[in-house]
Amino acid sequence: MAGNVIYANTRQLDQIAKLLEGYPKDAVRIMNNVLSRTADTVRVEAGRQIPKVFGAPQKEIKSALNSKQRKVKTVMGASGTGSVSVVVLGRPLTITRFQHVPTSPVKKNKGGKKRNVQPMVKIYSEKGRLPLGPVRGTDGKNNKVFLAPVKNGTEERYLFAVRNGPKKYRVLRSLSVPQMVTNEGVGTVIVDKVNEAIMKRLTHELDRTFGNLGTNLAKGAG
Numbered sequence: 001m002a003g004n005v006i007y008a009n010t011r012q013l014d015q016i017a018k019l020l021e022g023y024p025k026d027a028v029r030i031m032n033n034v035l036s037r038t039a040d041t042v043r044v045e046a047g048r049q050i051p052k053v054f055g056a057p058q059k060e061i062k063s064a065l066n067s068k069q070r071k072v073k074t075v076m077g078a079s080g081t082g083s084v085s086v087v088v089l090g091r092p093l094t095i096t097r098f099q100h101v102p103t104s105p106v107k108k109n110k111g112g113k114k115r116n117v118q119p120m121v122k123i124y125s126e127k128g129r130l131p132l133g134p135v136r137g138t139d140g141k142n143n144k145v146f147l148a149p150v151k152n153g154t155e156e157r158y159l160f161a162v163r164n165g166p167k168k169y170r171v172l173r174s175l176s177v178p179q180m181v182t183n184e185g186v187g188t189v190i191v192d193k194v195n196e197a198i199m200k201r202l203t204h205e206l207d208r209t210f211g212n213l214g215t216n217l218a219k220g221a222g
Helices: 011-019 024-053 058-065 177-181 186-209 212-222
Strands: 004-011 073-076 083-089 091-092 100-101 121-124 146-152 155-163 169-171 173-176
Touching: 004 169, 011 024, 011 186, 024 058, 024 073, 024 083, 024 177, 083 177, 083 186, 146 169, 169 177, 173 177, 177 186, 186 212
Parallel strands: none
Antiparallel strands: 004 083, 073 083, 091 173, 100 121, 146 155, 155 169
């Protein structure tokens, strides 16, 4: 696996392409449906598998993959004949996509003072929550990490940030979905699921269009 690519190699795809040479319209429709199912499988399995290795909950991964900044696309034959490559695109996630404390800014007590709460974040599940900050800013100083309010439409969220001046701050980011998807502990499982999904969808499409062709080919391959 490359930095953001999952390779799902299935020998039958080349065989199917040759069988359908005389049916170009059917071939295009079938392959498009297979590629669409492949991308859907990566999205679903990314949400399931990433939280087993990393500290990002399933809902956060699903939310990230549904945003405009990230997408999953499939490429036929990019790594050789009869192959499907799944490219996962996206920028690094904000720290608050991962399990963290505090989840909202610490409020002042009756005396007008704030409790000193150390920000903690879990990036890798096996390492647990680790201290976040201080972080060096553009001013060269080690600055405390804090939760900054950010409005997204009508919704107000809080993102970990560090000050870069009196009125400026920089939102902190960590790993990207592509980095997590191609992690060995995540990617190998996704590849297996993708290969399985491709063959199931291919069998279904061939059966629907040409009788029991898909089922018969699957039996012959077994």
